Amino acid sequence: MVNNEEIVPSYWYNIIPDLPKPLPPPRDPPDAEFSRIDLLRKIMPSEVLRQQFTVERFVSIPKEVREAYINIGRPTPLIRAKKLEEFLNTPAKIYFKYEGATPTGSHKINTALPQAYFSMKEGIDHLVTETGAGQWGTSVALSARMYGLNSTIFMVKVSYEQKPQRRTIMQLYGANVFASPTPHTEYGKKVLNDNPNHPGSLGIAMSEAIEYALSNGYKYLVGSVLDVVVLHQSVIGLETMRQLQEIDEEPDTLVGCVGGGSNFGGFSFPFIGSKKGTKYIAVGSYEVPKFSQGAYNYDFPDSAGLLPLIKMITLGRDYVPPPIYSGGLRYHGAAPSLSMLIKEKIVDWREYNEKEIFEAAQVFLQTQGIVPAPESSHAIRAVIDEALEAKRKNEKKVIVFNLSGHGLLDLPNYESMMKRIG
Amino acid sequence: MNLKMLVSYATLGYPNREDYLKLVKGLVDAGSDILEIGLLPKYAKYDGPVIRRSYKQVSSWLKDSWGLLEETRRAVNVPLVILTYLEDWVSSLSELLTKMRETGIDGVLFPDLLIDFVDEYEKYVQEIKAHGLKAVIFTSPSVPDPLIHKVSMLSDMFLYYGVRPTTGVPLPVSVDSVITRVRTLVDNKLVVGFGLSDINDMKKALNAGADGIAIGTIYIEEIEKNGVESAISLARTFRGIINGA
Ligand SMILES: Cc1ncc(COP(=O)(O)O)c(C=O)c1O
Numbered sequence: 282m283v284n285n286e287e288i289v290p291s292y293w294y295n296i297i298p299d300l301p302k303p304l305p306p307p308r309d310p311p312d313a314e315f316s317r318i319d320l321l322r323k324i325m326p327s328e329v330l331r332q333q334f335t336v337e338r339f340v341s342i343p344k345e346v347r348e349a350y351i352n353i354g355r356p357t358p359l360i361r362a363k364k365l366e367e368f369l370n371t372p373a374k375i376y377f378k379y380e381g382a383t384p385t386g387s388h389k390i391n392t393a394l395p396q397a398y399f400s401m402k403e404g405i406d407h408l409v410t411e412t413g414a415g416q417w418g419t420s421v422a423l424s425a426r427m428y429g430l431n432s433t434i435f436m437v438k439v440s441y442e443q444k445p446q447r448r449t450i451m452q453l454y455g456a457n458v459f460a461s462p463t464p465h466t467e468y469g470k471k472v473l474n475d476n477p478n479h480p481g482s483l484g485i486a487m488s489e490a491i492e493y494a495l496s497n498g499y500k501y502l503v504g505s506v507l508d509v510v511v512l513h514q515s516v517i518g519l520e521t522m523r524q525l526q527e528i529d530e531e532p533d534t535l536v537g538c539v540g541g542g543s544n545f546g547g548f549s550f551p552f553i554g555s556k557k558g559t560k561y562i563a564v565g566s567y568e569v570p571k572f573s574q575g576a577y578n579y580d581f582p583d584s585a586g587l588l589p590l591i592k593m594i595t596l597g598r599d600y601v602p603p604p605i606y607s608g609g610l611r612y613h614g615a616a617p618s619l620s621m622l623i624k625e626k627i628v629d630w631r632e633y634n635e636k637e638i639f640e641a642a643q644v645f646l647q648t649q650g651i652v653p654a655p656e657s658s659h660a661i662r663a664v665i666d667e668a669l670e671a672k673r674k675n676e677k678k679v680i681v682f683n684l685s686g687h688g689l690l691d692l693p694n695y696e697s698m699m700k701r702i703g
Numbered sequence: 704m705n706l707k708m709l710v711s712y713a714t715l716g717y718p719n720r721e722d723y724l725k726l727v728k729g730l731v732d733a734g735s736d737i738l739e740i741g742l743l744p745k746y747a748k749y750d751g752p753v754i755r756r757s758y759k760q761v762s763s764w765l766k767d768s769w770g771l772l773e774e775t776r777r778a779v780n781v782p783l784v785i786l787t788y789l790e791d792w793v794s795s796l797s798e799l800l801t802k803m804r805e806t807g808i809d810g811v812l813f814p815d816l817l818i819d820f821v822d823e824y825e826k827y828v829q830e831i832k833a834h835g836l837k838a839v840i841f842t843s844p845s846v847p848d849p850l851i852h853k854v855s856m857l858s859d860m861f862l863y864y865g866v867r868p869t870t871g872v873p874l875p876v877s878v879d880s881v882i883t884r885v886r887t888l889v890d891n892k893l894v895v896g897f898g899l900s901d902i903n904d905m906k907k908a909l910n911a912g913a914d915g916i917a918i919g920t921i922y923i924e925e926i927e928k929n930g931v932e933s934a935i936s937l938a939r940t941f942r943g944i945i946n947g948a
Contacts, residue, residue: 303846
């Protein structure tokens with residue numbers, strides 16, 4: 282058995298040089314009145330931007346960031362879901378990487394930490410971002426505090442009102458949390474002017490965050506979709522690979538849920554790049570059907586259109602997702618690298634509806650005890666289906682999935698699902 | 704010839720007919736080995752704000768592009784490579800290439816060939832060559848290694864390697880490390896461009912093994928600020944840097 286800390290890698294893995302085709306670069310729209318690509322330089326910390334466009338296969342993790350990973354409890358555990366296997370009566374072995382074991386309860390901290398670290402190194406003292414359900418905002422609030430930086434989080438107003446615990450955690454970490462739309466930005470003022478009771482949206486919150494960062498000389502942190510975020514999240518997959526080696530296990534099937542694609546990409550890309558495993562399943566929401574109905578097109582990653590166009594599977598930036606409980610999956614697109622791998626049929630996809638994932642969550646929490654985030658329950662549903670198929674075919678497969686977060690702050694959501702469908 | 708190359712870019716017709724012709728002559732006199740001429744595209748997909756501005760300006764008055772290309776051909780004796788987007792020409796490619804050949808153009812470079820047409824790039828390269836033109840292939844850091852290696856052998860004159868995702872925006876990119884990575888894959892001559900933002904970048908590119916550098920945005924910015932003569936004198940400076948490298 283190796284020393285646990287040795288499992289934490291000293292580099293991140295970047296899949297771009299190993300993709301089957303050139304990754305289409307970001308673009309400015311035709312007849313752009315300003316360059317969004319140029320704007321990135323003002324919005325993002327410069328090392329983060331450099332890593333966004335890097336083509337190095339391995340990017341070294343600064344020693345201080347690796348220490349910070351260890352400080353928040355990395356490596357996260359890889360757990361065999363024995364009771365789930367028994368319940369399903371499957372010959373397959375099921376393992377899960379538990380990202381809920383971080384202090385903020387999800388994988389989001391894996392990129393917030395390095396982004397905050399690079400910001401601190403560049404002399405920036407204040408970080409800004411938006412958050413919907415609160416997972417990302419919580420990670421930014423904690424990471425900023427750990428490096429002695431201030432943070433401002435624009436939280437979508439409905440979530441701000443419905444998820445007071447998330448708001449409280451962010452405030453305890455020392456963040457300013459605003460219910461967006463706010464009167465603190467021009468964009469927010471405009472929205473409030475048209476509708477003082479606007480419930481807010483992720484797009485509005487993002488536009489506010491970017492504007493607020495720009496006008497105050499702060500930096501904006503990105504929580505998913507962009508390549509640099511997937512790069513940082515590769516710590517999940519690299520650790521998992523090492524943990525599987527330690528127990529002499531060869532994975533066959535790798536599964537994760539997809540909002541913007543960062544936990545799935547971070548988990549599965551190191552395996553795809555080193556040709557380990559034979560099947561990779563990206564799981565989305567049936568209610569936000571980007572895989573089944575999205576187009577592979579250039580589109581804005583943000584609904585306000587302040588960021589450059591990127592080529593991805595997308596439902597269109599104006600797509601309004603229905604109010605499902607998996608807040609993190611209510612996103613119109615998927616990371617460019619993941620989109621390409623899906624188009625090239627290297628990665629498979631599934632979509633499940635709320636009823637299907639609620640049942641899966643119940644099976645999982647009653648067998649393994651952990652309350653999964655509703656987002657992660659999508660992955661669990663696919664794992665259950667794979668394990669049942671292995672049973673029908675009597676195959677001794679090894680299925681590994683990423684449990685991207687716990688759902689202890691999503692209990693009101695589960696309660697409501699229980700009433701409606703349970 | 705062992706000297707490294709200076710490839711200079713000019714937007715066809717920018718800033719006006721007279722100054723444009725003065726510019727191309729001046730760039731050649733200053734030591735440009737090859738001229739890249741940007742032919743007004745419908746959508747300058749991979750161009751930054753500066754080159755887009757130049758296209759916009761030109762689009763307001765330039766009607767006879769081919770006539771001006773003929774004049775360009777008469778004005779200078781270095782190889783002329785047309786830079787334009789394949790997307791605009793897919794349905795009329797043969798006519799475009801025939802016209803180029805008749806005008807005395809030497810080669811063509813489509814920056815979107817390996818990105819938007821990667822499944823059919825060989826067909827297009829053959830078609831260019833079949834028209835008696837040189838096919839200069841554009842690659843970038845996101846092109847997978849095996850493909851860079853393969854197209855480097857197909858590319859005529861040199862392989863163009865754009866270090867940044869767009870022209871003229873100095874995104875923080877480790878210019879030397881992206882070049883070092885491809886240098887070993889490329890047997891052909893390697894010309895680096897796209898967003899080389901300053902002299903420091905150019906030196907890094909040359910030291911990392913580039914056989915030449917391609918400059919565009921900086922000339923246009925200089926023309927905007929101080930006029931054509933000043934842009935030409937920049938070319939002289941760049942020539943000096945290349946010779947000294
Ligand atoms: C627990 C959890 N899982 C998954 C996601 C989806 O995001 P991504 O696809 O970037 O991992 C989120 C996003 O908020 C999340 O909080």
